[in-house]
Amino acid sequence: MFSNASNFVHGVDKAFLIIFSISLFFLILLTTIMITFVIKYNKKKHAKAVQIKDSSWLEFTWTAIPMILVMLMFYVGWEGFLPMRQAPKDAMHVKIIGQMWKWSFEYPGNKVSDTLVLPINKAVKFDLVSKDVIHGMFIPAFRIKEDVVPGKNNYTWCIPGELGDFDLFCSAYCGVSHSYMSAIIKIVPEDKYNLWLAVLPVKKADDNKEGYKILEANGCFSCHSVDGKKIVGPSFKSLYNTSIEVNTDGVKHKITADDLYIKNSIYEPNKDIVDGYQQGIMKSYKGIVKEKDLPKIYEYLNSIKAN
Amino acid sequence: MMSNGTDKIEYVSYLEHQGKYSGLRSWIFATDHKRIALLYLYAIATFFFVGAILGLLMRFELIAPGETIMKPQTYNGIFTVHGVIMIFMVVIPGLSAVFGNFFLPILIGAKDVAFPKLNLFSWWIFIFGSILAVASQFLKSGPPDTGWTFYAPYSTTTGTSVIMATTAAFVLGFSSILTGLNFIVTVHRMRAPGMKFFNMPLFPWSIYATAWIQLLATPIVGITLLMLIAERLFGIGFFDPKLGGDPLLFQHLFWIYSHPAVYIMILPAMGVITEIIPTFCQKKVYGYKAIALSSLAIAGVGFLVWGHHMYTSGMSENARWFFSLLTFIVAVPSAIKVFNWISTMYKGSIDLKPPFLFALSFIFLFIIGGTTGLILGSVATNIQVHDTSFIVAHFHYIIFGGMGFAFFAAIHYWLPKMYGKMYNFKRANIAWGSLFIGFNLLYFPQFIIGIQGMPRRYFDYPPQFQWAQIISTIGGVILISGIILMVYNLIMGVRKGEIAPANPWNGSTLEWQIPSPPSLENFDEAPVVKENPYDYI
Structure with a gap:
């Protein structure tokens, strides 16, 4: 207290x-x-x-x-x-982006980090952006909490006053990995902060592939990895045009992960469930991922097959 | 007073009365308010048991960080189903459907409710809605995983069976609306000759205030859930910003109903306590008018405070402090009731029987639930504890510690009247003890870790919160044992208990002036209406 x-x-x-x-x-x-x-x-x-x-x-x-x-x-x-609600006008801005189920912190100069590093004794205003559903930006030690609501420009602010690491939790229920949507806040002296920010890389334009951008914008990567790691859903790596085993209405069978399969998996994700994964977790992206964008996704998935 | 002396021959209890049907059909097609009350009692007790088991499963999952007995998606489904069952199928109908149905007509000296067939129809709608809610758990797409609050846009986009669950809540709403309508007309039109509004006992007063909320607020959530269904089925953009909607619109509409719904649960509970205390103190209730009018005040102001569920939603600063101001005002009539109950005990002749024990613990738990509500009503502190386990503890203190304990108090108070049998007092006291201890062990630690920042609806949590989770789980086991013992004791009482006299507690209200169990039309002789229903002189 x-x-x-x-x-x-x-x-x-x-x-x-x-x-x-x-x-x-x-x-x-x-x-x-x-x-x-x-x-x-x-x-x-x-x-x-x-x-x-x-x-x-x-x-x-x-x-x-x-x-x-x-x-x-x-x-x-x-x-x-x-x-x-009275953030000083000269406060530095950090954009806090919430998406299922990961926080990212965007600093001026298009630099993005997974940890929130802040200088001590300096006012900082958090612009809260959601890419999908409502999240809650909650830092118990700082006594701040504000919902991160899609389509709204919510904000909160504070002046950190103690060095050290603090927890940031997601407080608004957002789906299967809600309780894992947390981040670490590091409060450091200002000179250390400046050093850290200087070496923080500018946001990866990741191969600038259109398909990547579409998947990123829709938060696909929080459940589907590109390096073969099993997260919530199956990985995108080495998926395209390979043969995989799926459950359809409880019947196991082999299917080729071709364009049609990928389209179906985006629009009707609960029809064919890859063996070993749970049903009902992914929502349909019908109307959200546009039909004309699908070829770009196929192209990207094809490109990470070669890796 | 004892009217059953002269016409003993004609008396047939409602349990033995032969109507048009026999067997099961004499129950499920009964239009007698007392039989319908028992139908609700059995259905609600079953749902309560299912909800409690789900709650216990969550407690076991949370006993240690990481996965213990289930997967995250299963946990999310379970807390949603627990909430939907407990809110829409147990606590909202709860007291008014069971004890309101059984005792509202008797307490005002009436033969039945105003529309007996509509009353039966309400029960059938309730059962139909409950079947839909249960069915949503078994659909192919998986149980709904939104929480009982169905917040958009998560609820409009998740792949689980949200439509079935919201349809269920929509249907259940109609049962609530029709019951409310029935009770309002009953209070206005069916009072015994000579009984004015201010001659009514206070339980009817609270049921009357509740009925107005049911009638006026429930349609709002009905429409809101239809909008949600329309958005899912046809992509009409009410709530999802990707379709041009506003997620806060859903929250406003949802809480415009769901906050007053809290008073649908708690007002009848206050009514029950107001009946029990004078009886076991053998004293006129203190401040009759203040209690009656504070029910109406709570019902009225309760409509204006929904925004306190949304302080962190991004609502404007002015809305936040204004809702806070109104929220603090609604606390006052509740405080008045507590003062009146305690003053009623002053210089009484107190008989510490099980119903009174439950009523006393209701007051204690309600004070904790109410004062932690002040922490939630104040904007600064709300920011810290909103969406944490603090709020989980708070609303369980109000809903379970308040409404739940009042329900237990009511069943111990009125069971001899309903069945004409008495339960075992010693076993009832032991059950009360483990309920009271288990309840506090379960929920009190959640206040502490909530203030420290443990968010709610978490499948997994950082290790610093484990100590409280362990205590809570132990409390949960003790609580469930208490429930099982209590239910066993009541069932044994009904089946094998001693015959209860017509007025075992020396109560003064009308239900104690007729035989136990009552006859089909309650009053074989015209009831004697007192000016003050709690007149013991």
């Missing part, structure tokens, strides 16, 4: 402490009264109940006091929250 990990910790933890203290006070008070009554007015000792008249004065008091207390709690919550 009350660490310096970010500039919001103090405000948020203060709100926690105030609300928690008031709550605990009432929980203990009311529970004690309840137990006292149960013991004191147990029918063994207190055989005849005494009927009490309602008192509007009492009713008014226990309406007014909670009203004042909740307004106080509202105020500290609002006070702790307000700075979260």
